[in-house]
Amino acid sequence: MDKLQMPANFLWGSASAAYQIEGAYQEDGKGLSNWDEFVKLPGKTYQNSTGEVAVDHYHRFKEDVALMAEMGLKTYRFSISWARLFPQGRGEVNQAGLAFYENLIAECLAYGIEPMVTLYHWDIPQALEEAYGGWESPQVIQDYLDYAHFLFQHFKDKVNYWITINEQNIFTTFGWMTALHPPGKLQQEKLFYQVNHHVFLAHAQAVIAFKEIMPNGKIGASFAYSPSYALDCDPKNAMSKLDFDDLKNFWWMDVYAYGRYPKSAYQHLAKKGVAPVVSEADSELLVKAASKIDFMGVNYYQTTVCEYNPLDGVASTGEMNTTGKKGTNQISGVPGIYKNPTNPYLKTTDWDWTIDPMGLRYACKEITSRYNLPIIISENGLGAFDELTADHHIHDDYRIDYLAQHIKELMIAVEEGSDIWAYCTWSFTDLLSWLNGYQKRYGFVYVDRSESGGSLDRYKKDSFYWYKEVIASNGQSI
Ligand code: BG6
Numbered sequence: 001m002d003k004l005q006m007p008a009n010f011l012w013g014s015a016s017a018a019y020q021i022e023g024a025y026q027e028d029g030k031g032l033s034n035w036d037e038f039v040k041l042p043g044k045t046y047q048n049s050t051g052e053v054a055v056d057h058y059h060r061f062k063e064d065v066a067l068m069a070e071m072g073l074k075t076y077r078f079s080i081s082w083a084r085l086f087p088q089g090r091g092e093v094n095q096a097g098l099a100f101y102e103n104l105i106a107e108c109l110a111y112g113i114e115p116m117v118t119l120y121h122w123d124i125p126q127a128l129e130e131a132y133g134g135w136e137s138p139q140v141i142q143d144y145l146d147y148a149h150f151l152f153q154h155f156k157d158k159v160n161y162w163i164t165i166n167e168q169n170i171f172t173t174f175g176w177m178t179a180l181h182p183p184g185k186l187q188q189e190k191l192f193y194q195v196n197h198h199v200f201l202a203h204a205q206a207v208i209a210f211k212e213i214m215p216n217g218k219i220g221a222s223f224a225y226s227p228s229y230a231l232d233c234d235p236k237n238a239m240s241k242l243d244f245d246d247l248k249n250f251w252w253m254d255v256y257a258y259g260r261y262p263k264s265a266y267q268h269l270a271k272k273g274v275a276p277v278v279s280e281a282d283s284e285l286l287v288k289a290a291s292k293i294d295f296m297g298v299n300y301y302q303t304t305v306c307e308y309n310p311l312d313g314v315a316s317t318g319e320m321n322t323t324g325k326k327g328t329n330q331i332s333g334v335p336g337i338y339k340n341p342t343n344p345y346l347k348t349t350d351w352d353w354t355i356d357p358m359g360l361r362y363a364c365k366e367i368t369s370r371y372n373l374p375i376i377i378s379e380n381g382l383g384a385f386d387e388l389t390a391d392h393h394i395h396d397d398y399r400i401d402y403l404a405q406h407i408k409e410l411m412i413a414v415e416e417g418s419d420i421w422a423y424c425t426w427s428f429t430d431l432l433s434w435l436n437g438y439q440k441r442y443g444f445v446y447v448d449r450s451e452s453g454g455s456l457d458r459y460k461k462d463s464f465y466w467y468k469e470v471i472a473s474n475g476q477s478i
Contacts, residue, residue, distance in 0.1 A: 003476065004411035011114060011422035012471040013075035014068070014444065015379050017121035017166065019051045020431040022081065024058035028096035031087025033123035034134065035434075038182035046322050046437035047451040054432050055447045056456050061104050063458065064429055067445055069111035071464060072471040076113050077378055077424045078104070079121035079166065082147055089125030090143045093150065105158050116161040116378075116424070118222065119148050119206065122171045122181070122434075129183070135172075135195045136183075141202045148206040152213045160217050161422075162210065163297050163378060164203040167224040169252050172196050178317045180435060187317075190274040197276035200255050204289030211292045218421075221256050222297030222378040225249060227362045228304045231341065236308035240338035243268075244306045247337070250370075253296065257371040259287030295421060296367050299379035300406075303346075303359035309339035322435045324350040324385060351383055351440060357405035364413035364420060374419040380406055381426035383433060383440040386461065394446045394461035403463065404478050411475060425467070429458065 019035050026032075039050040057064055068076055082089065084097035108115045124134045132139045148164070174181035176192035185191065203221055210219045228249070230241035246265035254262050260283070269275035314333030321328040329352035333339025346354040364375055382402040386394050403425060414420055430443040437451050444464040448454040469477040 004408070004415055006411060006414060006475045008474070010420075010474060011075040011116075011376075012073065012467075012474075013077055013114075013116065013422055013424035014073060014426075014428035015077035015116075015424040016057070016427050016429070016431060017079045017118065018081035018084070019054070019121070019123045020427075020434070021055050021057035021078075021429065022084075023052060023054040023056045025052045027058065028100070029087055029094040030081065030097055031083035031089070031094075032126040033081065033083045034126055034129050034182040035123045036083075037126050037129075038184065041184075044184070045435055046433075046439070049432060049437040049451050051432050053449075053456075055429055055449060057429070058100065060456070060458075061100075062107060064445070065104070065107040065111065065113070067458065067460070067464075068108075068113055068428060071444065071468045073113055073428070074471065075116050075161070075422055075424065076108055076428065077116035077118065077161075077163070079118035080151065081123055082120065083123065083125040083127075085150075086125060086147060087127070089128035089131070090146060098154070105155065109158060114161065115159050116163065116376075116422070117151070117155070117159050118163040118166050118378075119151065120144070120164065121166040134183070135175075135198050136191060138198055138201070140198055141205060144202040145205040145209060149209050149213075152210050156214050156217070160214075161376075162217065162219045163222045164206050164219065165199060165221045166378075167222060167299055168196065168199050168203075169248070170224045172199065180320065189272075193269060193274055193276040196252075197278065197282070200286060201282060203256070204259075204285045207289040207292050208285070218294040220293045220295040220297045220373075220376065222299050222376075223252050223256070224299045224301070225253070225363050225367075226302055226304045227359050227366060228306050229343070231305055231307040234308070237306060240308045241306040244304070244338045244340075247334075248304075253367070253371065255286055255290070256293060257290055257296065257373060259283065259285075259290035293373070295374040295376045296371060297376045297378040298363055298367065299426070300360050300363050300377060301380065302354040303343070303356045303362070304340050305343045306338045307341050309333040309335055309337060311336045314339040320435070321352045322437075324436070324440060326350050326352060328352065349383060350385060351436065353383070355382075355402060357402075357409045360406050361409040361413045361416075364410065364418040365416060368413075368418040374421050376422045376424070377410065377420065378422075378424050379426040380423070381442045383436070383442050385439060386430075386441045386446060388446055388448065388459065392459045394459060396461045396463045399461070399463045400466045403467070407470065407475060407478055
C-alpha cells in the first residue's frame with residue numbers, strides 16, 4: 001500500500017480558548033463574563049482554580065506566537081472574549097480589547113499562520129446574564145449577531161476561518177442539565193432545549209450575515225462529537241445506540257447541516273413536553289444557514305458505548321472525575337433509553353476519558369456519509385500529568401503516542417474519502433482546564449504554573465519537536 005498522504009495545503013494547527021489562556025480578566029476595560037463570576041463560587045472548580053491570570057497569554061502572546069512559528073504551525077485556533085470586546089455585551093466597542101485581537105491576528109499573519117477564530121467559547125458577558133438571563137432569552141440572538149457582525153466586518157480581510165459556537169452540546173448540557181458550568185442549573189430539560197434553540201438561531205443568523213460579508217470565507221460550528229457503539233448486537237442495545245445518536249449527536253449536527261431536528265427525538269421530547277418551540281420562520285432560517293455552512297467542526301476526544309437502560313435503571317448524569325484519580329467517573333444514563341457503560345476494549349486517561357484513535361476515523365466517516373461536508377478537526381488531544389525535569393525538559397512520549405495514533409486514523413479517513421481541511425490539537429500551551437485546574441495539561445508548551453501560581457515561564461515539551469517534524473513532513477514522519 002502507498003504511504004498515506006495529507007492534502008498539500010493541509011492546515012496543521014493547535015487550539016485554545018480565551019478564558020483558558022488570556023488572564024487579564026479585568027484589564028484594559030474588559031467586562032466580566034459568566035465564568036469570571038462562576039469560578040468565585042466555592043467548590044465549582046478543581047481547588048477553586050480560576051482564569052483570572054490563566055497562563056497570561058494576554059501579556060505573552062508574542063512569545064506564544066513566536067513559539068508557534070518556530071514549530072511551523074499552519075493555523076492557530078483561538079477564541080475572542082466577547083466581554084473584552086463589548087464589556088456590556090453590546091453597545092460601544094472597547095478599543096483596547098479590540099487592539100489585543102488586532103495585534104494577535106497581525107502577529108499570526110506576520111509568521112504566515114492562518115488565524116481561525118471562535119466567536120463563542122463559553123464566556124458570555126455577565127452584563128447579558130444580568131440583563132435577560134443570557135442564552136435563556138431570545139434577546140441574546142440579536143446581541144450575538146451584532147457582536148459577530150462587528151468581527152466579520154472588522155477582520156474580513158484578515159481572517160478566513162470562523163467558528164460560530166464551540167461545543168454547544170457541552171456548554172448547554174453542563175449549564176442546564178448537570179449544573180457543572182454556569183449558570184449551574186440542574187435537570188432543567190425544557191429550558192435546556194429552549195436555550196439550545198436560541199443558540200442555533202444565533203449561529204444561523206451569524207452564518208447568513210457572514211456569507212453576505214465574506215462570500216468566500218469559511219464558517220461552521222465546532223461540535224463535541226462522541227461517536228457511539230452499541231454494546232453488542234442485542235436489538236435493544238442497537239436501538240439504544242440509535243436513540244443516543246439522535247438525542248446526543250444528531251440533535252446538533254443535523255441542525256447545523258440540514259436545519260432540522262431528528263424526527264423521532266423531537267417526537268419523543270414533544271411527548272415529554274420539553275421540545276423547543278420552533279416557528280416556521282425559525283425553520284426557514286435554520287435551513288437557509290445549513291445550506292451555507294462550509295464545514296463541520298469536530299472536537300474529538302472519546303467515544304461512547306450504548307446499552308439499553310431499563311425504566312428503573314441508571315438515572316444519573318454521571319459524577320465526573322475532575323481530580324485525575326482514575327476510576328472515579330460514574331456511568332450515566334437515561335432510564336428507558338440508554339446508559340453508557342465503559343468500553344472494555346479501550347484504555348482510559350487519568351481522567352477516565354477513553355482513548356480511541358479509530359473513533360476519530362469513525363467520526364469523520366459518519367459525517368462524510370451523513371452530511372457530505374468538509375471537516376475541520378478543531379480539537380483533539382490528551383489531558384495528562386506532565387513532569388518538568390530539573391533541566392527543564394518534559395518527556396511526554398504518551399502524548400506523542402496519542403497524537404500519532406489519532407493522526408494515522410485521520411490519514412486513513414482522508415484515504416477513505418473524507419475531505420479534512422485542518423487538524424488542531426488541544427492545546428498549544430498548557431492552559432486552564434475549566435473544571436480540572438492547571439494540573440490537567442494538554443499543551444506542546446509547558447507553562448510553569450499550578451493552582452497556586454508559578455513563574456509562567458514556557459518550556460517546550462518533547463511533543464513540541466515531534467509535531468514540528470509532523471508538520472514539516474506533512475504527516476510523513478509518523
Ligand atoms: C473541550 C473544550 O470540551 O475540551 C475545551 O472545547 C476543553 O475548552 C477541552 O478544555 C478539554 O476538556 P477538559 O475538561 O479536559 O479541559
